[in-house]
Every structure is written in structure tokens, then in C-alpha cells.
Amino acid sequence: MADNKNKKGAIITALIVGAVAIGVYVATIMLNG
Amino acid sequence: MSTISAVAAHDDHHGPEKGLLRWVKTTNHKDIGTLYLWFAFLMLLLGGAFAMGIRAELLHPGLQLMDPQFFNQLTTMHGLIMVFGAIMPAFVGLANWLIPMMVGAPDMALPRLNNWSFWILPFAGAILLSTFFMEGGAPAFGWTFYAPLSTTFAPDSTDFFIFAIHLLGFSSIMGAINIIATVLNMKAPEMRLMDMPLFVWTWLITSFLLIGAMPVLAGAVTMMLTDRNFGTAFFDATGGGDPVMFQHIFWFFGHPEVYIMILPAFGVISHILPTFARKPLFGYTSMVYATASIAFLSYIVWAHHMFLTGMPVAGELYFMYATMLIAVPTGVKVFNWVATMWKGSMTFETPMLWAISFVILFTIGGFSGLMLGIVPADIQYHDTYFVVAHFHYVLVTGALWGIIAAVFYWLPKWTGRMYNERLGKVHFWWAMISVNVLFFPQHFLGLAGMPRRIPDYALQFADFNYISSIGGFAFGLSFLLFAYIVVDCIRNGKPADSRPWYSAKGLEWTLPSPAPYHSFNSPPARADILAESQHS
Numbered sequence: 001m002a003d004n005k006n007k008k009g010a011i012i013t014a015l016i017v018g019a020v021a022i023g024v025y026v027a028t029i030m031l032n033g
Numbered sequence: 034m035s036t037i038s039a040v041a042a043h044d045d046h047h048g049p050e051k052g053l054l055r056w057v058k059t060t061n062h063k064d065i066g067t068l069y070l071w072f073a074f075l076m077l078l079l080g081g082a083f084a085m086g087i088r089a090e091l092l093h094p095g096l097q098l099m100d101p102q103f104f105n106q107l108t109t110m111h112g113l114i115m116v117f118g119a120i121m122p123a124f125v126g127l128a129n130w131l132i133p134m135m136v137g138a139p140d141m142a143l144p145r146l147n148n149w150s151f152w153i154l155p156f157a158g159a160i161l162l163s164t165f166f167m168e169g170g171a172p173a174f175g176w177t178f179y180a181p182l183s184t185t186f187a188p189d190s191t192d193f194f195i196f197a198i199h200l201l202g203f204s205s206i207m208g209a210i211n212i213i214a215t216v217l218n219m220k221a222p223e224m225r226l227m228d229m230p231l232f233v234w235t236w237l238i239t240s241f242l243l244i245g246a247m248p249v250l251a252g253a254v255t256m257m258l259t260d261r262n263f264g265t266a267f268f269d270a271t272g273g274g275d276p277v278m279f280q281h282i283f284w285f286f287g288h289p290e291v292y293i294m295i296l297p298a299f300g301v302i303s304h305i306l307p308t309f310a311r312k313p314l315f316g317y318t319s320m321v322y323a324t325a326s327i328a329f330l331s332y333i334v335w336a337h338h339m340f341l342t343g344m345p346v347a348g349e350l351y352f353m354y355a356t357m358l359i360a361v362p363t364g365v366k367v368f369n370w371v372a373t374m375w376k377g378s379m380t381f382e383t384p385m386l387w388a389i390s391f392v393i394l395f396t397i398g399g400f401s402g403l404m405l406g407i408v409p410a411d412i413q414y415h416d417t418y419f420v421v422a423h424f425h426y427v428l429v430t431g432a433l434w435g436i437i438a439a440v441f442y443w444l445p446k447w448t449g450r451m452y453n454e455r456l457g458k459v460h461f462w463w464a465m466i467s468v469n470v471l472f473f474p475q476h477f478l479g480l481a482g483m484p485r486r487i488p489d490y491a492l493q494f495a496d497f498n499y500i501s502s503i504g505g506f507a508f509g510l511s512f513l514l515f516a517y518i519v520v521d522c523i524r525n526g527k528p529a530d531s532r533p534w535y536s537a538k539g540l541e542w543t544l545p546s547p548a549p550y551h552s553f554n555s556p557p558a559r560a561d562i563l564a565e566s567q568h569s
Contacts, residue, residue: 006142006218006219007142009214009217009218010142010143010214010215010218010219011143011214013142013210013213013214013217013218014142014143014146014210014211014213014214017209017210017213017214017244018206018210020244021206021210021244021247021248022248023248024244024245024248024249024252025248025249025251025252025255026252027252028248028249028251028252028253028282029252029255029256032252032256032267032278032282033267
């Protein structure tokens with residue numbers, strides 16, 4: 001049975017989603033500047 | 034089941050730490066879920082105490098108990114504490130407890146991040162509350178903190194408010210990252226996306242809303258901070274800025290925020306109704322797509338909060354029609370819930386009572402929202418008590434109802450004990466009647482023209498305000514009974530079976546009650562997933 005502890009995938013997902021959040025934050029300020 | 038014996042063996046040598054440090058250092062999703070839920074309940078009591086102050090002042094016309102400035106501080110802090118301190122953390126607590134068990138995962142994907150997400154909250158809350166004791170008092174510009182009230186004309190404590198909002202937003206974003214990573218990477222390998230329970234689906238979609246909306250809020254408060262302290266003029270017209278832009282940015286966050294607080298409640302209700310109607314959920318697939326549609330639409334309707342700021346007619350029409358459109362997927366969900374109950378063998382245990390009343394009362398809040406979305410009508414209703422009635426039907430009898438329903442439904446799984454069913458029903462009817470006495474007359478006050486956020490009012494509003502305040506005090510008291518029921522369940526409840534609601538579906542019910550400290554160290558098999566799916 002396959003493992004359900006996909007740690008590497010979880011970290012990559014977290015980094016991508018975190019980068020999107022930072023991008024939204026920066027874009028909010030830059031677009032209003 | 035083999036998973037359970039493996040779990041029990043594992044617990045023998047690696048249970049929770051003893052003492053207070055367990056809660057400080059814990060990376061266990063169940064511990065962190067418990068922390069979130071208790072924190073949210075304390076904040077609910079605190080925000081509720083502020084609401085009692087507001088309703089006490091409004092019991093009679095004239096200034097009775099406090100000066101208008103303090104009244105404004107209470108309304109502001111009530112809104113902020115309830116939204117960021119009570120409702121959102123409560124749903125994150127439910128997500129922590131339930132999502133790993135529902136998807137057959139051993140824990141959240143990023144347990145240390147999870148610990149950090151929670152422990153930021155008490156500090157952020159303390160910073161926010163400390164503003165009451167500062168010179169000039171707490172922020173008094175309403176939970177929407179429109180510029181220039183929150184920039185040029187705000188008390189010094191506003192900088193602490195800004196810091197607190199940054200921290201709260203940071204915590205929410207980290208929580209959302211964790212949930213997305215958990216659902217996409219840690220669910221049982223043999224669980225497909227369309228096998229996932231509705232609570233997991235609604236939280237996954239909510240997490241994407243958080244990722245899109247919370248950084249916008251963070252951007253708004255950052256710009257406020259630089260306007261106040263570093264000479265920028267983002268929202269200052271005298272420096273070339275635009276205060277109305279603040280409202281656009283705020284509501285670009287604020288409208289998805291409404292759905293952040295209600296979508297997980299939709300998920301909860303989609304579990305409870307099938308259990309007590311003893312039928313599979315009607316229209317599982319359409320529920321998933323309706324949730325995603327609501328989330329998408331929530332990003333493109335923000336300016337319906339701003340019809341009175343002045344905008345081109347084409348803009349008004351667009352935002353009005355886009356708002357109407359949300360009624361379609363929401364209607365799909367409501368009709369699916371009704372169809373789930375249709376011809377079911379229904380029984381009315383406490384969670385079911387909360388779930389059914391959610392469907393009825395949330396729909397009232399939804400309809401008054403449609404009324405507010407109509408431009409010419411909104412010109413009459415804007416900033417009146419009709420708006421207050423509307424969003425309390427959505428957030429109290431919607432979001433909070435979903436949380437309370439979830440607590441009663443999963444309490445036996447969390448504690449291994451049953452709550453007192455008779456007291457649960459007494460509490461339900463007490464809250465159900467008093468909440469309507471509290472909020473329904475506010476529709477009439479608003480239609481008659483009573484503005485929101487005022488400590489005094491004209492004499493013609495006296496009777497309905499009196500009724501509303503009496504309902505408010507009764508509703509506030511009902512939470513003391515709620516606390517008693519939960520504590521009584523934990524201490525004295527009768528032992529609960531692993532599946533106390535025998536028709537309940539879901540992987541969490543395959544675990545013993547209380548759920549073991551570590552669960553699903555080996556993932557559930559396809560057959561178990563299908564047997565517990567909401568399709569079957």
C-alpha cells in the first residue's frame with residue numbers, strides 16, 4: 001500500500017502557495033502605488 | 034480494523050507529553066485543534082460581552098452607560114474579535130481536528146507550522162485588546178476601518194491594531210497553506226478528490242480564498258501604516274491618494290472573507306443532514322462545483338458594499354447582477370440539503386436541530402443579502418440596521434450555527450463521551466428563540482431608517498431596540514449553558530461508541546472514541562474509503 005506521508009510534496013506545495021500569497025501582498029501595494 | 038490496533042500500539046510508546054508544556058510544544062493536530070477551539074470560545078465570550086455592552090446602551094434611547102467614543106470602540110472591537118478571534122479560529126480548529134482523520138492522514142502536513150499558526154493568535158489578540166488601555170482608547174472606526182478615519186483621524190493605538198491584523202493574517206495564511214498541503218499531499222493515496230468529504234472540499238476551497246484575500250488585507254494595513262507614520266499618501270487625497278481606493282481594497286478582501294467564514298459551515302451541514310435523514314447527501318458533485326462557483330464569484334462582487342460611494346451606472350449594474358448570480362450556486366446547495374432530507378427517516382438530535390435551523394435562518398440572511406445587492410434598494414438600506422440584521426443572520430445563524438452544530442456532532446468523537454441530549458435541546462431552543470428576538474426586529478429598525486453604529490436613536494426606534502436588547506441578553510446567557518454542556522460532557526458524559534450516530538459516514542467514525550492521539554499511520558484501503566464515502 002502506498003504511503004500517505006508525502007513530505008516532499010507537502011513542502012513544495014507549501015512553498016508554491018506561500019509564494020502566491022507573497023505575490024498577492026506585493027501586487028496589492030504596487031498596484032496602488 | 035488493522036489500522037486501529039496499529040494506532041493503539043503506537044500510542045503506547047509515544048503519547049502526549051504531560052503538563053502545560055504539552056500544549057505549548059504540541060505539533061499534534063488534535064491538540065492544536067483543541068487549542069484553537071477553546072481560544073475561539075474564549076474570544077466568543079469576550080466579543081459577546083462587548084455585544085452585551087452595545088445592547089445595554091441601546092436598551093433605551095438616550096445615552097445610558099457610556100460615552101459615544103467608547104460605544105464606537107466596543108462596536109469596532111466586537112466585530113474584529115468575532116471575525117478574527119472567534120469564527121475564523123473556530124473553523125481552523127475544526128479543520129485541524131477533522132481534516133487529517135477525514136482524509137486518512139496521520140497528521141497535518143506541516144505540524145510545526147501548525148503550532149506556530151496557533152500560538153501567534155493569543156499574542157495578536159492580546160495586542161488588539163491592549164489598545165483599550167492606551168491613551169485615546171481602542172480603535173473606534175468600525176471593523177471595516179475605512180480611511181481617513183483609520184489614518185488621519187485615528188488614535189495612536191491604531192498602530193497596535195495594524196500589527197495585530199498583520200499577525201492574525203499571517204496566522205490565517207499559514208493555516209491555509211497547511212490545509213492545502215495536507216489535503217493535496219497527505220490524503221490516503223487511494224482517496225480520489227471526488228471521494229473527499231464535503232467538509233474537506235469546502236475547507237480546501239476556503240484555503241484558496243484565504244490565500245487570495247488575506248494578503249490583500251495585509252497590503253491594506255501596511256499602506257495604512259506607512260500613511261500614518263512614513264509620509265506616504267496612499268489613501269490621502271491631499272497627497273494625491275484616494276480614500277475610496279481603501280474601500281475597494283478592503284472589500285476585495287472583505288467579501289471573500291464572508292465566504293471564508295461560511296463555506297466550512299456549508300461543509301459541516303452537508304455531513305449532519307445525511308446522517309440524521311439516513312440518506313446519502315443529495316447532489317455531492319453539484320455541491321463541490323457550487324462551492325467552487327461561490328468562491329470564484331466572491332472575488333468579483335466586492336463593490337456591492339460601495340454603491341453609495343458613487344460609481345458609473347455600468348459599474349452598479351455589473352456588481353448588482355454579479356451579486357445576484359451568487360444566489361444560483363447557493364440555491365443549488367440549499368435545494369440539495371432539502372432534497373437530502375426529503376423522504377428521509379429523520380430524527381432530531383441536537384446537531385440535526387442546529388443543522389436544520391441553519392438551512393432556514395441562513396437562507397433568511399441570504400435573501401436579505403440579495404435585497405441589499407439591488408442598487409436602488411441599497412440606497413435606502415445602506416448603513417442602516419437592516420445591514421446589521423442581514424450579516425448577523427449570515428454570521429451568527431450561519432457561521433456560528435455551523436460551528437455549534439459541528440461541536441455537538443463530533444464531540445463524542447473528540448471526548449469519547451456523549452453530551453446531555455436533553456440539555457442540548459434546551460440550549461438549542463433557548464438560542465434559537467432568543468437569536469430571532471435579537472436580530473429579526475433589526476430588519477424593521479433598518480427599514481424604518483435607524484443608522485448602524487450609533488449609541489443613541491430617535492424615539493420611534495425605542496420599542497424594537499428594547500425587544501432586540503432583551504433577546505440579546507437571553508442569547509448571551511445561552512452560551513453559559515453551552516459551556517456547561519461541553520464541560521459536563523468532558524467530565525461526566527456517558528462513554529460514546531466509535532460511531533455514536535449509527536448512520537454517520539466518514540473515515541473519522543472508523544476510529545475509536547475518543548480518537549487516538551495518532552491515527553491512520555497506515556492509510557485506509559480503497560474499500561474502506563468507498564464504504565465511508567458520502568456517495569454511498
